[in-house]
Each structure stands twice: as structure tokens, then as C-alpha cells.
Amino acid sequence: MINQLIFAYFAAVIVVSAVLVITRKNPVHSVMFMLLLFFHIAGVFVLLNAEFLAAVQLIVYAGAILILFLFVVILLSVERESQAARANRFWPWLAGFGLIIAGEIALLVLRGSFPGEGKMAVQVAGAGVRDLGVVLYSKFLVPFEISSVILLVGLIGAVMLAKKKTNE
């Protein structure tokens, strides 16, 4: 009972803050709401007994990625960004995509289960750091390595872009 209430609270805040992230005109406020969002997602992880995931959620997303967002956003002129148009002429298309994705999610929820690996991932996440490590380095070794290569590519790309700019 209490768990469900807490979940309801988390879910509600997640939805509301997610909407606020895209509706706020001030980009810094958007980032603030995104922080709130991440916090509550971490909360949901804790409810699922996935403490490790919750911590990683905070360390990686909130502690590292979002901070970089904030860096960039602060550098923008907030006044100008606030006055910029909220949508352009493509908005009906984009809204359409959004609706399709929302429909897919709704379908999955109505079916009541997620197929295949997703379910297992949730189980493993709840099991603790040790098991997570074992699974990551045995069953999911190849995807794990591939993702790190992709990250490396991103890293090198970023360095290249930055280098180009200073040379100009």
C-alpha cells in the first residue's frame, strides 16, 4: 500500500517534471526540472530494490551528463533563448512521431509485460552489484564492449571538433 503510494508520487512527479522540462522557456529552469526528474527516476529504481542503478543514475546522469548540459545552457544567452520561438513549421510531424511512440509504450503497458531481455535486466538490477557485474562481463560482454567503443568514437569526435575550432 505505502509502496504504491510512493510509486504514485514518483510517477506523478516524473511526468509533471518531464512536461515542465520541455515547456519552460528558461533553459536553466528546464535543466533544473530535469534534475528533479532524474532524482525521482532514481527513486523508482530504489523502489525496485535496484539501489545500484539508482546510484548510477544519479552519478552518471545527474552528476555528470546533466552538469555538462547546464554548462552549455548557462553559456547561452538566457534572454534570447527565452524569446526564441518554441516550435517551427515541422511541429505537426514531430508531434506525430511523439504520438506513435506514446502509442507503442501504451501497447506494451497494456500487454502487461516486456519481451525478452528487458525483464531479465530488471531482475538482475535488483540482485546487486556483484551479479550485475557478472552478467555484464559474461552474458552482455559483447554489447558492453561495443558500447564502450561507441563512447570512445564519440570522445575522439568531440576532441576533433574542438581542435578544429581552435585552429580557425
Place this chain on the structure above:
Amino acid sequence: MTDDGYSLTSSIYGEKMSLTNATEKEIVQKEMTINMGPQHPATHGVLRLVVDLQGETVVGIDPRPGYLHRGIEKWMESRTYHQIIPITDRLEYITCMNNNLGWVVAVEKLAGIVVPERAQFIRMLMAELTRLSGHLVWLGTHALDIGAMTVCMYTLRERELILDLTETVTGARQTVSYVRIGGLRNDVPRDFLDKCREFTEIFPKKLEDYDTLIRQNRIWLKRTKGIGKFSAEDAINYGLTGATLRGSGVNYDLRKVEPYAAYDKVEFDVPLGTEGDVYARYIVRINEMRQSVRIIKQCLDMLPEGPIMTADPRYAVPDKATVMTNMEALAHQFVLMSKWVNMPKGEVYVATEAPKGELGFFIVSDGSGRPYRVKIRAPSFVHVGALPKMVTGHMVSDVIACIGTIDIVLGECDR
């Protein structure tokens, strides 16, 4: 639209979003202008610097002195030569004795006054004590600016000893107004010489303490080496003087070049740097303190007996006891204090080696008891002018290090 990345972005978001493009380009080039001062913890008073930054790098710096302008030069025109002495205290308010001395030496040259030997030695002794106190304040604040806070407390503790000594002699701790045209206000008290000798024993040890606190410190070295570099040629061209100049290796010390007081009678070396950076100037000033102690010791040994006021009756202010008993002395004192005596017509420029650098007084005399015009060559003002060259290309933290190293006092800079 030179970059593929940009055109891709704009084709997705349409014309409206080309705004992002513009902003992005601006970010790369935009400078941030910050206003350092006039109220800022590290600008040593009320120096205002308009600093253009790219990230943390300084791309332009514009010193705007003048917030402490009190019109001292103009004010001097309405005072007699004697009354100007306390005004000079307000120039470089940390080392007032040297200002007094600079002014008085200039006036004495204008009038051709011969000052007795004992007075000269005491002047030199006091001037060196004050130089020590000025350098201690410099060391303390400089270190504090770079973040070594303990040094400041230690130097102020030793400065207290100097101020106590000054008080025993002059009755004042900072704004002493001790030197008189033609001599001194009073002779040194009997116990002063012993106290002073004691001080010269203590002080060198303390000086080693401060030096070991920071000289070998890796952070200190990293913060000061290679920062604010000035080649010897540039330093001369920018009119730098004092330790700021000698840090670049130029051997120019007015105490040697054009000795005043009794500097030609004592032995001392002029410490020189080679690199011309903040660290070199630090070493020079530390060594200067050692030399000052050396001069003080010699003064104490060589101090001759004799009068402390010139024998020239025109300029000698009669001492208080005579004024109380002698009618002529009273009248003479009254004249001297109210309108001074008529000085020779002419112009004179005399520079002395103040702790900050060359402190020069240019006096134009119209023959009355008041100067027609006085121009003060304030080392601080000239040094502020060197700041842009020193700092540009370095980082914000180095601005602070450079303000410390040129050793400015705004009272003198703005006048």
C-alpha cells in the same frame, strides 16, 4: 554555413533555428568583460581594472586609476614648503618616512641647505626601517593574494616591531612627518639605538622564516615563475623603477646612482634578478630587506654625534625650549610656521629611492614660501601602466599575482 554540422542543424530546424548557429559562433569569440575593483579584495585599495576575458585567459586589461584622487599636487601649491611635509605622508601611506625624505631632499636641493651628518644618518636609518616595513606589507599582501595566508600574519607581526621603533622616535606609527627641512624634528631617544640593534638581530631570522615558508613551495613557484615577464629593455621603456625594474636585471638604484642622505657612506649591494618575472621580483625584494638590515646595522655603528638641524638660521626651525624663552626665536618660528621664508626662484627635480621605486618631486618655485607647482613622479602610477603588458595572455589568477608584484599603493598612484 561553412561547417557541415551547422548546415545540417539549420536544415532540420528551419530558419528560426539559425539563431542557434549565431549564438554558437558568438560563444567561441565572445569575451567576458569583468570589472575588477574599485572594491575588490585584491586590488590593494581602489584600483579599478576592466578585464576582458576569454574563458579564464586575459585578452585585454585596462587599468582605471583615480578613485583615490585627492588633488594633492594642487593642494601643495597652497601650502608652505614646511606644511607640505604631512601631505607627503598621505601619498604612500605605508612608507611615509620615505616620502617625507623625498620631499625634504628636493626642497633642500632647491634652497641649497646643508644638513648635518647626524641628521643624515638618522634619516637613512629611519628610511631603511620604513623600507623594511613597506616590503613586509608587500610580502604579506602578495602572499595573501596568492593564497598563502599565514605569511601575511607573520610579516605584520614583525612590522609591528618596526612601527614600535618608529613610535619611539617620532611619536607616530605610520604618518610620521618626522623629517624637517634642514634636519629632523627631534633626536632619537636614548634607548632607541639599543632597541634598534636588538631588532636587527631578530629580524634576519624572521626573514628566513618567511622565505622558507614560500620560497621552496612548489605551488608558489608554479604561481610566480614565468608570470608577468618583463625584459630589461621593456622595463626601461615602460619607466619601471625600484625592485620592479631590478627584477629584470637592470642595475639602477638611486641610492647608488645619486646618493642622498648618507647612502654614499655605507656599504650595501643592489640585488638583481634575471628573469624579470614575479618570482625574480620576489627574490629581489627579499634580498633588499637583507640589505636594508645591513644598512641599519652600519648606521647604528657609524652614527656620529652632533646637531640634527642645519646651521643655516633661515631654514632652521628653532627648538621648542628656545621658542618659549627667546623673543627672536618665537618670532622666527612664527614666520616659518605661517608663511615660511622666501625660497630661491627656479625649478628642481629630485628623485629618491622609495620602497616602491623612484619617487620624484619636481618643484617650480616662484620665490615665495609656497611652491608654484609640484609634480610628483609616483612609482605606483607608472607601474600600473605596465600592468596590461604584464598580464595580457595570462589568466585571471595571474592578474592578482601581477598586481602584487608591481607593489602599488593607490594613495600614491592617484594622488
Place this chain on the structure above:
Amino acid sequence: MPDMQQIINFIITIGIPVVVLLSFILANAMYLQLMERKVLAHMQSRLGPMRTGWHGLLQPVADAVKFMFKEDIIPAKADKWVFSLAPLIFLVMAFGAFVAIPFGPDTVIFGRTVHLWVSNLNIGVLYIVALAGIGTYGVIMAGWASNNKYSLMGGFRSAAQMISYEIPMAFAIVTVALMAGSLNLTEIVQAQSQKWFIIVFPVGPVAFFLYLIAGVAETNRAPFDLPEAESELVAGYFTEYSGIRFGIFYMAEYMNMMIVSLLASIMFLGGWMPVQIFPKLLGGIPPISWINTALAAIPPTLWLLAKLYFFIFFYMWIRATLPRYRYDQLMTIAWKILLPISLGTLLVAAFMKQAGWM
């Protein structure tokens, strides 16, 4: 309607620890400030606060009263919400981290077995690292919302510094986790019952050294106090803050110091384990064994607190001694020196663990 027993249990297991912890933290945050002033003063041949109470003992109270009654100024052009929220985020994250810290082994008080922690998280260390990461937001938000360029620069410096130093710090922590085989702080302490991690050669001392340096940087203390370098940025990110909000930043800084120090004691100095002199070599020989018995008789929590205050004293000592780094030098240290060393340490630790040498 929950029954009475449940409520009482709740109060005893959650309520009392939280209240005790809160008062402990607050008292410490107040008095550490006095301690810092006193320590610095005596190192600089001064006396420090002497007027309020005996040797300034009431100074923190006076300061608190002053903070509370000073006008709370919000600059006209500031972003009001973010400006007010920033110190709270900073404070809450500092408070929150204490929840996971064990102050001693289970103790029997009034016939009840009491845990000396509020929550014994399985991922205790990660939790604290995560909260420390969020604390950075408080700083950036304060810097941005003040609408002051000095604040902004302070905020940027701080964010860059905290993100950079989090990495070597995290690697040092991971090294410890590897040695202990757990992320749980209690288990980390128990793993050191034979040998403290600081003397596990060669990784222990290196990791400790890394953690110590990164910890100083994380808490924005000298010589890494660039975000609030007063001679450069006036007061850095909290330049525009006044009154109680300023007080909050001030207090949270000391709380962060406490957390970093507590973690250092727990991870490297054996937490609440007592100091023992040559326990294996000469531990049985009478004079030494008496001393060892006496040392072991001191309550474990006192040992932990002693180590905590030792570290805090160490931080103050550094502050009194060292000049401040420059921004680029700071970054160089983090990325070019500490990071490679920490990676190497982790590698060696993993190897030793696998080879069974540890």
C-alpha cells in the same frame, strides 16, 4: 490504523537516530568553524575569537544569530527561484550523505542493540559519491542565479573542479571497494579488522593519497579553493549571498569536509578500529600489550571521531600553509597526474586481488 508497537519501533529505529545525527552534524558544523578559526589563529600567532564566551566558545552561537537576523538580500536581476534553491540543494546533499555513514559497530544501550547508523546501504559509498555530485548543482546554480560575473566564474570553476576531481576520487574509492569486496561502509570497516587499507602495500597508500588530494579539491578547500578564491573572485559563487543563505553555504562546506574526512577514516584508517602497536610482531609482549589493551578499551565511536577530527585538522593545517593553485594547474593535476595514477592503482589492486596477494 497502525498499532502502537509499530509507531514506537519507527521512532526508535528511524526517529531517534535521525535526531541524534542531525544535532551531531549541526553542532559540528557550527563548532568546526570555531575550530578552524582557532587553529588558523594559533598557527598564525594570533588568538582568534576571544570575546564571546570563554576563549570564544560562544562565537558560533553569535555567528548563527547574526546570520539569521541579517537582511536576506536577493539581487534585483537574480533568478529568484534558482537563487533561493541553490543553498538548499547544497545543504540537503551534504546532510543526506551522513545517512549512510556508520559511526560504530552495533552497541548495546539500555539493553537494546542499537545500530550506530541511520541506514546501512549496500551501496553506501556510491550513494555518498552520487550526492556529492549533485551538490555541485548547488554551486553552479548559485553562481548562475546571482547574475554576477564573479559568481558565474566561481560556479564554473567549481563545477569543472568537482567533476574533474570526482574521477580520481571515485577510482580511489573503487580501489578500496575492490580491496574490501564490498561497497557497504560497515563491511569495508570490517574488512580492515586485520590490516588497515592504508598499509596495504602498495595500493593502499597511493589510493589514500589520491583520495586525500581529491577530497580537498571536492570540498573546495585550500590550496584548491579557487571557486571561492577571495583575492580573485571576491567570494566566488556565493558573492551575492547574505544572511542565512550565506550561513547555509558556510555550514554545508564544513559538512562536506566532515563527510570527506569520515569517508577517509572509514575507508583507509579502519573506521572505528582502535590503533594497535605491532599487533602481530610484538603484540603479546607486556608493555606493548598493556598499551594495546588500553587503546582497545576506548569506545569505537570515539576512535572514529578522533580520526575525523585529525583529518579536519589536517585540512586546516594545509589551508594555513599552502598558497593557491591556478585554474589550469588545478586541471593539469587532476587529468594528467591524478587520473593516470588512479587508473594504475586500480589495475594493480585488481591484479593483486586476483593473484590473492591481498
